[in-house]
Amino acid sequence: xxxxxxxxxxxxxxxxxxxxxxxxxxxxxxxxxxxxxxxxxxxxxxxxxxxxxxxxxxxxxxxxxxxxxxxxxxxxxxxxxxxxxxxxxxxxxxxxxxxxxxxxxxxxxxxxxxxxxxxxxxxxxxxxxxxxxxxxxxxxxxxxxxxxxxxxxxxxxxxxxxxxxxxxxxxxxxxxxxxxxxxxxxxxxxxxxxxxxxxxxxxxxxxxxxxxxxxxxxxxxxxxxxxxxxxxxxxxxxxxxxxxxxxxxxxxxxxxxxxxxxxxxx
Numbered sequence: 001x002x003x004x005x006x007x008x009x010x011x012x013x014x015x016x017x018x019x020x021x022x023x024x025x026x027x028x029x030x031x032x033x034x035x036x037x038x039x040x041x042x043x044x045x046x047x048x049x050x051x052x053x054x055x056x057x058x059x060x061x062x063x064x065x066x067x068x069x070x071x072x073x074x075x076x077x078x079x080x081x082x083x084x085x086x087x088x089x090x091x092x093x094x095x096x097x098x099x100x101x102x103x104x105x106x107x108x109x110x111x112x113x114x115x116x117x118x119x120x121x122x123x124x125x126x127x128x129x130x131x132x133x134x135x136x137x138x139x140x141x142x143x144x145x146x147x148x149x150x151x152x153x154x155x156x157x158x159x160x161x162x163x164x165x166x167x168x169x170x171x172x173x174x175x176x177x178x179x180x181x182x183x184x185x186x187x188x189x190x191x192x193x194x195x196x197x198x199x200x201x202x203x204x205x206x207x208x209x210x211x212x213x214x215x216x217x218x219x220x221x222x223x224x225x226x227x228x229x230x231x232x233x234x235x236x237x238x239x240x241x242x243x244x245x246x247x248x249x250x251x252x253x254x255x256x257x258x259x260x261x262x263x264x265x266x
Contacts, residue, residue, distance in 0.1 A: 013043065014043045014045040015043045015110065016042060016044050016110045016112065017047055018034060018044070018047070018114075020162075021049045021127070022048065023052050023064075023195070024066075024067075026162075027074070029114055030228050032228055034074050035074045035075060036181060038077070039075070046080070048081045049095075050085060050086035051063050053086055057197045057198075064081070066194050067081075069194040073194065082102065083098075084131075090127055100136075100138035100148055103135060110160055111159055112161075112230070113161055114132075115129050115231070116169070116171075117167060118164050118167065121166070125164060136156050136159055139155070140154060140155040140156070161230065161233070162229075171231070173233075174233060175234070175235050175236045177229075178219065179228050180219065180226070181215065181226050182226050185225075222247075
């Protein structure tokens with residue numbers, strides 16, 4: 001397996017790993033949150049299932065270089081490419097083994113998984129979701145170490161979904177939450193901008209408009225300028241109702257934007 005890049009002192013363990021099929025998927029879906037996690041002192045990794053090639057204006061070398069540049073912009077400590085095949089990515093035992101082996105090596109507390117069916121875009125997105133879900137389960141299995149490079153079994157405590165904005169199905173999640181990325185939205189966009197093989201100037205302008213619109217909408221629902229949406233396969237549990245409801249805002253007062261007297265607080 002090839003590594004897209006990592007810092008010289010690569011951590012032995014990661015707090016959070018984000019998984020998606022292609023370089024740039026994670027940046028688009030949750031790049032602001034990953035940058036914020038790094039600022040908060042967490043060890044963060046991005047696992048690209050494929051190198052994203054072939055594409056009309058890309059190459060394997062160019063995509064790897066772009067992914068490394070994006071990693072540096074976000075400050076993420078580790079980026080790995082699992083080297084599964086693009087365009088024909090399929091959920092199968094062998095692909096589950098490959099990803100689960102990396103989970104066992106890095107032992108994350110949380111995995112963020114790109115989620116959703118995108119019929120108007122790549123079918124790899126849904127297959128990547130299935131691979132990641134299964135790899136989380138495979139990671140904990142005993143008496144199968146030969147399938148995972150003789151790494152030790154590891155149970156990942158938490159799985160969090162990062163929904164694609166244009167998922168084909170109307171999801172009714174047990175719970176959703178939004179992370180405030182107001183202070184990292186520009187960092188997120190800068191990381192996406194480096195993918196010149198995928199986004200020329202005119203296409204990036206459209207992508208930026210989409211991101212500001214989607215993240216602006218999710219943020220506004222919670223009183224933030226910009227936010228990224230996440231979902232859980234189970235209800236949120238808490239011991240302090242007040243802290244849960246107030247969250248990171250510290251109060252229920254909405255953020256005031258120019259020209260707006262009131263915003264919903266969620």
